[in-house]
Amino acid sequence: MSNRKFIIAGLLISALLAGGASFYASSSPDGLEKVAEEIGFIDTAKDSANADTALADYGVKGVENERLSVGVAGVIGVIATGAVSGGLFLLLRRKKPTS
Amino acid sequence: MHIPDGFIDLPTSAIFAAASAGAITYSLVGARKQLDEKSAPLAGLTAVFIFAVQMLNFPVAAGTSGHLLGGALAAVLVGPYAATLALTVVLVMQAFLFADGGLSAIGLNVFNMSVLGVWGGYAVFLLARKILPKNKSSIAVAAAAAGFISVPIAAVGFVFQYAIGATATFSVTTVLGAMVGTHILIGIGEAIITALTVSAVIASRSDLVFGWKDKTSTLEIRS
Numbered sequence: 001m002s003n004r005k006f007i008i009a010g011l012l013i014s015a016l017l018a019g020g021a022s023f024y025a026s027s028s029p030d031g032l033e034k035v036a037e038e039i040g041f042i043d044t045a046k047d048s049a050n051a052d053t054a055l056a057d058y059g060v061k062g063v064e065n066e067r068l069s070v071g072v073a074g075v076i077g078v079i080a081t082g083a084v085s086g087g088l089f090l091l092l093r094r095k096k097p098t099s
Numbered sequence: 100m101h102i103p104d105g106f107i108d109l110p111t112s113a114i115f116a117a118a119s120a121g122a123i124t125y126s127l128v129g130a131r132k133q134l135d136e137k138s139a140p141l142a143g144l145t146a147v148f149i150f151a152v153q154m155l156n157f158p159v160a161a162g163t164s165g166h167l168l169g170g171a172l173a174a175v176l177v178g179p180y181a182a183t184l185a186l187t188v189v190l191v192m193q194a195f196l197f198a199d200g201g202l203s204a205i206g207l208n209v210f211n212m213s214v215l216g217v218w219g220g221y222a223v224f225l226l227a228r229k230i231l232p233k234n235k236s237s238i239a240v241a242a243a244a245a246g247f248i249s250v251p252i253a254a255v256g257f258v259f260q261y262a263i264g265a266t267a268t269f270s271v272t273t274v275l276g277a278m279v280g281t282h283i284l285i286g287i288g289e290a291i292i293t294a295l296t297v298s299a300v301i302a303s304r305s306d307l308v309f310g311w312k313d314k315t316s317t318l319e320i321r322s
Contacts, residue, residue, distance in 0.1 A: 001303050003137060010144040018151035026156040026164035031281040032100050032257065034163040039277060041267035046105035048198040056198035058154060073197070074154055078147055080196060085146035085188045089181065092131050093139035 011082065018074030022058070023067045100168060100253060100282075101193065102208055102260075104201030111264025116206025122214045123187055129180030141307050142177040146185035148296070149173060150192060157288050165285030168212050168253055171220025171245035172293040175238070175310035176300060179221040186213035211256035220249030224310060238311050239298045246293030247286040254282035 001009070029037060036042040054061045055073050063069040134142060149169035156164035169189070173182030190208050193199040200208045227241035258278050262271045297308065305311055 003140065006304050006307070007140050007144050010148060014144075014147045014151035017148075018154050022151075022154040025154060025166075026158045028156070028158060028162050028164040030100060030156060031159070031163060031165050031254070031278070031285050032102065035274065035277040035281055036106070039269050039273055041106065041265070041269055044105045044266045045103040046201070048104055048194070048201050050195065050202065051198045053196075053198060055196050058197050058199070070154075074151065077150055077154075077192060077196060081150040081189060081192050082143060082147045084192065085185060086140070086143035088184065088188065089130075089134060089139040089142040092127070092184075093134040093136060094131070095136075 011078070015075055015078050018078045019071045022070050022074045100166075100208075100212065100250075100257070100285075101190075101200030102204040102211075102257060104203045105266060106201075107204065107207055107260050108264040108266055109203060111260060112203050112207055114263075115210045115260060119187075119206045119209040119214060122183060123209070126180040126183035130178075130184055133178055133180055137307065138177060138181070138309070142181040142185055145169075145173050145177050145182070146188045149185065150189045152292060153189065153193070159281070159284040159288065163281060163284075165250075165282075165288055167289055167292045168216050168250055169293075170212055170216025170253070171224060171242060171249040171289070172296055174217050174221035175224055175242045175245065175293070175297055176308060178309040179217050182217045182221070183213045186217060207257075207260050210260075211253040215256040216249045216253040219252035220245040223248045228310070235301050235305060235311065236298075238301060238308065239294045242297040242310065243290040243294035247290035250286035250289045251279050251282045254278040 033042065050056060055076060058073045059069040060072050063072065152167045153169065156166045159165045170182060170186055173185050177185065187209050190200060190205065190212060194202055194205050224241050224245035227244045228237065231237035231241055258271065258275045261274050301308055301311060
């Protein structure tokens with residue numbers, strides 16, 4: 001598999017997972033939240049300063065359909081993460097010696 | 100595993116933000132030496148993949164879920180320097196775009212997942228690789244062991260932060276027991292996802308896998 005094909009396949013798989021499979025993810029509290037609930041310090045958590053922003057909690061504000069809301073948020077996350085990490089790592093890489 | 104604002108006081112959060120900044124700087128220097136035309140795109144893809152899979156919470160016990168942390172996975176795929184950076188990008192995107200993990204807690208979360216998870220996982224990987232036979236399937240097994248242990252390691256990182264600067268007053272040993280117990284279960288899921296992903300990449304492009312090729316290409320680099 002060529003480099004290009006490999007990267008494109010990986011990006012597509014990521015988009016499908018974040019955009020499609022994420023709807024089926026467990027909505028139970030995660031390990032830390034659960035421990036905080038059981039021991040009793042969950043109340044010390046404060047809402048994030050950006051808790052009301054457009055994509056907070058992996059949903060698109062105003063989109064009622066949950067599958068669409070989490071799916072679009074996931075795909076936006078994939079694109080945004082790809083843009084930032086792609087840019088960062090391409091800047092960091094050693095360039096081929098100029099021929 | 101993403102710490103919200105409020106659990107840990109601000110001075111402690113600031114100390115860990117400084118420690119994380121140090122680790123990021125160290126990783127920037129290391130990644131700059133190591134990344135080339137072939138490995139840089141894979142490092143970018145690793146961040147994307149981990150972001151996606153972190154959305155997939157799986158049930159671990161009654162009313163509890165876990166998700167991939169991905170530190171050990173990233174370290175095996177692209178090396179610990181680039182892995183620290185990849186995980187940090189993921190955590191920053193999650194905190195800023197999705198309000199997942201507090202903004203004041205970003206240094207705490209980076210410390211636990213991008214530093215402890217990555218480097219702790221990588222240490223376990225190196226150890227396991229040393230013991231196991233030198234073949235491709237051992238890489239997946241060693242990666243699984245690394246993934247499994249990296250989760251309770253990151254959880255202990257939180258307990259350490261809780262011990263120093265919790266806003267609550269519950270006993271540290273109670274928190275330690277509960278965090279480690281729960282995160283050993285989550286570690287099983289981490290091990291499975293890490294092994295499957297590493298196996299898939301080794302099957303299609305073993306030359307891209309840092310944890311496999313760094314063993315075989317050392318001579319070439321030194322020459």
